[in-house]
Amino acid sequence: MASEIVMLITELRNRQRITLPSAKGAYSFGRSPHCDYILRRNHIGDRQFTLHSRGENWVVTDDASGCTTWYNNHPLAGGESHLLQPGDVIGINTDEDLSTQEITFRVEEIRHEDGDGAPHRETTADAILRELDVRKKRRIVIGRGDDCDVKLNSDRVSRHHCEVLFRDGHYELRDLGSTNGTYLDGQRVREAVLQNGAVINVPTQVFAFSGGVLHYHENAAGISVELVNVVKTVQDRNTNAPLNIVDGTSLIIDPNSFVVLVGGSGTGKSSLLTCITGSAPCTGGSVRFDGIDTKGNRNAFDAVLGYVPQKDIMHDNLTLEQSLTFAAKLRIAHDATPAETRAAVEHAIRAVDLQGREKTLIRQLSGGQKKRVSIAMELLASPRLLVLDEPTSGLSPDLDRSMMELCRKLSHENCTVLMVTHNMSNINLCDKIAFLGTGGVLCYYGPPEELDRYFDVELTSDIFEKLRRPEDIEYYRTKYFTTREFNRVVEEYPEAAQEADKRCNQSSQ
Numbered sequence: 397m398a399s400e401i402v403m404l405i406t407e408l409r410n411r412q413r414i415t416l417p418s419a420k421g422a423y424s425f426g427r428s429p430h431c432d433y434i435l436r437r438n439h440i441g442d443r444q445f446t447l448h449s450r451g452e453n454w455v456v457t458d459d460a461s462g463c464t465t466w467y468n469n470h471p472l473a474g475g476e477s478h479l480l481q482p483g484d485v486i487g488i489n490t491d492e493d494l495s496t497q498e499i500t501f502r503v504e505e506i507r508h509e510d511g512d513g514a515p516h517r518e519t520t521a522d523a524i525l526r527e528l529d530v531r532k533k534r535r536i537v538i539g540r541g542d543d544c545d546v547k548l549n550s551d552r553v554s555r556h557h558c559e560v561l562f563r564d565g566h567y568e569l570r571d572l573g574s575t576n577g578t579y580l581d582g583q584r585v586r587e588a589v590l591q592n593g594a595v596i597n598v599p600t601q602v603f604a605f606s607g608g609v610l611h612y613h614e615n616a617a618g619i620s621v622e623l624v625n626v627v628k629t630v631q632d633r634n635t636n637a638p639l640n641i642v643d644g645t646s647l648i649i650d651p652n653s654f655v656v657l658v659g660g661s662g663t664g665k666s667s668l669l670t671c672i673t674g675s676a677p678c679t680g681g682s683v684r685f686d687g688i689d690t691k692g693n694r695n696a697f698d699a700v701l702g703y704v705p706q707k708d709i710m711h712d713n714l715t716l717e718q719s720l721t722f723a724a725k726l727r728i729a730h731d732a733t734p735a736e737t738r739a740a741v742e743h744a745i746r747a748v749d750l751q752g753r754e755k756t757l758i759r760q761l762s763g764g765q766k767k768r769v770s771i772a773m774e775l776l777a778s779p780r781l782l783v784l785d786e787p788t789s790g791l792s793p794d795l796d797r798s799m800m801e802l803c804r805k806l807s808h809e810n811c812t813v814l815m816v817t818h819n820m821s822n823i824n825l826c827d828k829i830a831f832l833g834t835g836g837v838l839c840y841y842g843p844p845e846e847l848d849r850y851f852d853v854e855l856t857s858d859i860f861e862k863l864r865r866p867e868d869i870e871y872y873r874t875k876y877f878t879t880r881e882f883n884r885v886v887e888e889y890p891e892a893a894q895e896a897d898k899r900c901n902q903s904s905q
């Protein structure tokens with residue numbers, strides 16, 4: 397079926413719109429004079445990427461030039477292809493700053509004729525196209541901070557990176573003193589007037605501005621987890637009386653964040669984890685994924701969940717590649733071709749940094765490497781939430797660090813990561829810590845930097861000692877209710893305040 401793709405190309409201050417008809421089949425982009433579209437800039441391959449028309453669809457393929465082609469802020473591997481949808485942005489870096497794309501190609505429209513001659517629009521599948529109306533909000537702040545209108549989970553983005561303003565009848569872009577810069581149509585700017593059709597670039601994100609609206613692709617890889625008054629009551633083995641082993645936990649885990657759950661032995665970490673994974677659901681309150689109550693929707697969510705239990709379940713006498721291929725057959729779509737299965741296995745091996753060990757028998761791998769294999773198995777199914785129960789227990793300190801680094805990397809690239817650990821040495825690598833006290837009581841939830849001050853201790857390890865005393869546990873339980881993190885829950889789920897009010901009244905009596 398005939399179609400055409402309309403692309404807006406932004407290169408420095410130049411912008412041009414091109415319309416490519418499908419009749420030609422393919423269009424190459426790169427430095428070589430033989431390309432259909434020639435880009436005479438540094439750090440661009442002779443052939444950088446190609447657009448192919450496939451029936452009514454359009455596909456971008458990286459031509460493995462050694463220079464990165466970005467697709468909606470994800471670097472394409474050499475030879476990797478992606479189906480294009482309206483709103484998608486292909487980008488190229490032309491200087492050393494790898495996270496800024498100076499030349500962008502935005503798909504404005506894919507026009508094709510249905511049988512009845514009516515054009516139809518594509519919908520995006522793996523990334524959500526977001527729109528923010530600047531005219532309505534008047535000020536939109538972009539950054540890494542929790543209070544931003546567009547929150548970007550990347551170390552390269554400043555807490556308050558830049559803002560877009562609507563005032564006196566025009567639109568402005570202002571950099572808020574960011575470290576890595578705000579780019580408008582390829583030029584670093586401090587302050588600039590935004591014209592219709594402008595392309596704004598900050599590390600890890602491209603925005604297109606038109607008609608007073610910012611359009612961008614939200615990385616929808618990770619899901620958010622919302623816990624509202626989560627309780628797990630069991631019958632006490634000794635007294636037969638009801639006993640809460642998770643006691644009214646409310647918190648929000650942001651998408652693509654890395655959260656670590658800590659607490660002394662028996663404080664209910666595994667129990668809280670099983671409330672989230674659904675293997676032993678909560679008895680009160682709600683566990684939500686992306687705001688949707690998981691109760692009654694479990695099956696829908698099983699597919700997005702990866703769970704790495706403490707004990708590795710693997711066939712020791714298979715090679716890494718064989719064991720992942722077997723797992724892939726169970727985990728990825730049944731209609732996957734052998735090439736797709738191979739690609740999924742290669743991708744999972746790369747994600748956990750085990751390249752070069754494909755032919756090694758599992759039993760010959762070290763403890764830390766085996767743990768990585770368990771994680772790779774889960775990654776085959778592209779989970780959007782990865783839950784790990786003490787993956788570093790029994791590992792040497794350097795392996796603990798590399799596991800934490802791996803989790804951090806996965807959270808920024810693929811999914812939200814929640815991990816239980818006993819080891820506090822590398823907690824600065826996580827985005828947030830949830831600290832439990834005896835009895836399944838959440839005593840702290842927030843960034844690792846604020847932990848010691850919150851508990852008024854010099855050594856982080858002293859917190860464990862503190863949270864064994866019932867009066868301290870109650871003190872910190874109610875202190876949590878005064879924090880920003882808890883207030884975020886209440887803003888979205890007012891019922892979380894009831895539990896807090898009840899506790900605070902009890903403790904004041």
Ligand SMILES: Nc1ncnc2c1ncn2[C@@H]1O[C@H](COP(=O)(O)OP(=O)(O)OP(=O)(O)O)[C@@H](O)[C@H]1O
Nearest residue numbers: 630631632633641660661662663664665666667668
């Ligand atoms: N039926 C029950 N009766 C009494 N106590 C129970 C019952 N079921 C669980 N518990 C207690 O609940 C608490 C929470 O257990 P959980 O396994 O979640 O703790 P944990 O923080 O994961 O501990 P660890 O760090 O040792 O793995 C434990 O103290 C456990 O003994």
Ligand SMILES: [Mg+2]
Nearest residue numbers: 665666667785
């Ligand atoms: Mg446990």
